[in-house]
Amino acid sequence: MHPGSTRLGGTALTLAYDRRVIAENLTVAVPDQSFTVIIGPNACGKSTLLRALSRMLRPSAGAVLLDGRDIHDRSARSVARTLGLLPQSSIAPDGISVAELVARGRYPHQGLLRQWSREDERVVQESMAATGVDDLADRLVDELSGGQRQRVWLAMALAQQTPLLLLDEPTTYLDIAHQIEILDLCARLHEEQGRTLVAVLHDLNHAARYATHLIAMRDGRVVAAGDPATVVTADLVHEVFGLPCRVIDDPETGTPLVVPAARRRATEPA
Amino acid sequence: MSVLRTPGGLSVRFRPRALAVGAGAALLAAGLGLVAVGSGDYPMGPADVLRTLTGGGTPAEQFIVTELRLPRLVTALLVGAALALAGTIFQSLVRNPLGSPDILGFTQGASTGALVVVVLGGGSLALAGAAVVGGLATGLVIYALAWRRGVHGYRLILVGIGVAAILTGVNGYLLTRAPLMDAARAVLWLTGSLDGRGWANAGPLLAVTAVLAPLVLFGCAPALRMMELGDDTASALGVPVRRLRLVLLASAVLLVSFAAAAAGPVSFVALVAPHVARRLTRAPGPNLLPSMAVGAALLVGADLLAQRAFAGHQLPVGVVTGVIGGGYLVWLLAVERRAGRL
Numbered sequence: 001m002h003p004g005s006t007r008l009g010g011t012a013l014t015l016a017y018d019r020r021v022i023a024e025n026l027t028v029a030v031p032d033q034s035f036t037v038i039i040g041p042n043a044c045g046k047s048t049l050l051r052a053l054s055r056m057l058r059p060s061a062g063a064v065l066l067d068g069r070d071i072h073d074r075s076a077r078s079v080a081r082t083l084g085l086l087p088q089s090s091i092a093p094d095g096i097s098v099a100e101l102v103a104r105g106r107y108p109h110q111g112l113l114r115q116w117s118r119e120d121e122r123v124v125q126e127s128m129a130a131t132g133v134d135d136l137a138d139r140l141v142d143e144l145s146g147g148q149r150q151r152v153w154l155a156m157a158l159a160q161q162t163p164l165l166l167l168d169e170p171t172t173y174l175d176i177a178h179q180i181e182i183l184d185l186c187a188r189l190h191e192e193q194g195r196t197l198v199a200v201l202h203d204l205n206h207a208a209r210y211a212t213h214l215i216a217m218r219d220g221r222v223v224a225a226g227d228p229a230t231v232v233t234a235d236l237v238h239e240v241f242g243l244p245c246r247v248i249d250d251p252e253t254g255t256p257l258v259v260p261a262a263r264r265r266a267t268e269p270a
Numbered sequence: 271m272s273v274l275r276t277p278g279g280l281s282v283r284f285r286p287r288a289l290a291v292g293a294g295a296a297l298l299a300a301g302l303g304l305v306a307v308g309s310g311d312y313p314m315g316p317a318d319v320l321r322t323l324t325g326g327g328t329p330a331e332q333f334i335v336t337e338l339r340l341p342r343l344v345t346a347l348l349v350g351a352a353l354a355l356a357g358t359i360f361q362s363l364v365r366n367p368l369g370s371p372d373i374l375g376f377t378q379g380a381s382t383g384a385l386v387v388v389v390l391g392g393g394s395l396a397l398a399g400a401a402v403v404g405g406l407a408t409g410l411v412i413y414a415l416a417w418r419r420g421v422h423g424y425r426l427i428l429v430g431i432g433v434a435a436i437l438t439g440v441n442g443y444l445l446t447r448a449p450l451m452d453a454a455r456a457v458l459w460l461t462g463s464l465d466g467r468g469w470a471n472a473g474p475l476l477a478v479t480a481v482l483a484p485l486v487l488f489g490c491a492p493a494l495r496m497m498e499l500g501d502d503t504a505s506a507l508g509v510p511v512r513r514l515r516l517v518l519l520a521s522a523v524l525l526v527s528f529a530a531a532a533a534g535p536v537s538f539v540a541l542v543a544p545h546v547a548r549r550l551t552r553a554p555g556p557n558l559l560p561s562m563a564v565g566a567a568l569l570v571g572a573d574l575l576a577q578r579a580f581a582g583h584q585l586p587v588g589v590v591t592g593v594i595g596g597g598y599l600v601w602l603l604a605v606e607r608r609a610g611r612l
Contacts, residue, residue: 056505080508087502091365096554100271107496108508112488116273116283160507 005032008053008164013062015048022048023220035190036198037207040217041241046200047168054085054166080108084162088169090153092141098152099137102128105159127158147178167199183210208232208256216240232256288551288560295563299347302570307339309578345467345532346573347566348475350539352529354565356522357540362494362556363518364423370541371526374430378437379408380530381460385444388456398531405527462536462588464573471532478528482521487558490518495555536588538595539565
């Protein structure tokens with residue numbers, strides 16, 4: 001790891017849909033080989049920031065830089081070989097098998113006369129193995145459970161073989177066990193494959209446990225950024241979410257654990 | 271899926287079943303075409319037709335085949351293939367099996383153009399030109415109305431249905447204003463007919479299809495397959511979503527407009543051909559080439575039926591495609607419902 005170096009970031013970004021401004025003068029940097037997690041209350045602009053970082057939203061001002069170049073100066077296909085994105089919602093076509101869906105992740109590496117190389121085949125196999133869906137290869141995606149399906153989409157994003165991978169709320173709609181399963185998987189990909197991950201998460205405790213770099217946003221601004229152990233404090237949670245709480249050590253990992261204050265305490269603390 | 275690889279690192283991936291369906295439908299279209307060219311007031315056997323097509327035969331046979339019957343067959347093949355291709359593009363882009371040009375209003379737009387010429391008076395060339403202009407103008411209007419940071423499936427369908435309703439009203443008004451003789455001719459045109467189609471009708475459609483079909487099949491098909499995963503995922507995979515959608519919509523509208531100019535707004539082929547192809551190939555995603563072959567076979571078969579089913583009484587081909595296509599759709603819905611898929 002090169003501390004301080006960054007392949008992806010945005011400087012002085014103004015992000016807006018039509019005339020509705022979501023964020024102004026926003027500057028962020030994604031440290032290389034970090035597992036960066038963006039948190040913040042609903043409508044704070046975190047998903048919008050992720051869209052801008054993935055070239056899907058053109059900033060009205062400022063620029064997103066990928067490897068030192070404005071991301072909009074590069075073609076969609078060239079960006080797709082460096083930076084992958086798992087969006088919040090994707091559509092699985094009717095009657096598509098797991099292996100076929102994962103294979104679609106190879107699209108940016110393919111061409112008219114290079115439709116399915118041995119490399120494609122190998123990468124798809126590896127991606128399915130890494131996410132534990134290789135046993136499901138011939139199953140139809142429609143038949144899978146929510147947790148399995150999310151692992152298949154993650155496998156597709158992995159098959160894209162990008163050093164940077166962005167995840168927009170990858171745990172939404174999953175039960176707690178599958179949420180942890182997906183996050184453990186992300187952590188393993190980050191550690192073993194050396195990929196830089198950027199995820200938007202809703203659960204502050206998940207963020208504190210898994211992130212190596214945390215970005216806390218509110219009203220289109222970055223309130224704090226850095227190591228979760230120093231960033232997550234009761235004051236910050238109150239400032240960002242308006243939630244009174246205590247922050248204790250997670251008994252499992254020692255990372256910060258946010259415990260919301262009770263409206264009425266059952267027993268007074270001794 | 272099968273793969274062909276060359277030592278140089280080139281590779282082509284295909285589905286044997288889809289290839290077989292495409293080839294089978296193309297053969298069926300050719301066979302039906304052979305029968306169609308051979309039948310009529312001067313019947314000829316398939317062998318005679320083939321001999322005449324390859325330069326043999328008497329001058330009379332030459333005239334009947336190459337000047338009278340062949341242009342009609344070529345028009346039927348092209349209209350069927352073009353409508354099927356356009357229908358597949360629309361259904362895939364709006365991610366809705368009902369997204370066909372009949373429902374989205376493009377066909378009605380072409381009809382309005384043609385009817386204006388009928389009311390104002392004009393030859394068949396002006397009528398064809400007006401149909402193209404009407405279809406393209408409708409495409410532009412729908413695109414402009416449905417545009418909001420990119421055109422999305424549902425909005426396109428809803429705007430299209432609205433525009434189609436308006437244009438149906440306009441078309442009804444134009445029909446009442448046309449002189450009786452012209453109105454009769456207009457109704458025949460509106461049903462979709464291949465009667466008396468010559469090389470002048472086939473030519474423009476042939477040119478448009480020859481340019482657009484390769485563009486769509488080789489230039490856009492892989493990206494269109496990615497678009498089925500949703501705009502965000504397609505975009506993350508490196509598809510220039512907006513540009514691709516614009517190119518595909520423009521291509522589909524051009525195909526529909528020129529097909530309507532050649533044969534009138536033949537109904538249901540654009541809707542049904544992609545469904546038939548999908549059921550036969552059992553492949554997810556847009557089956558562009560098999561759909562085109564199915565569309566061509568469907569229209570040639572329907573035209574043969576329209577010409578020969580009732581001795582001495584020719585029907586416009588649109589009547590047959592309407593009955594077959596509508597019937598097929600109802601049957602499909604009934605079967606899907608029984609299978610619990612709907």
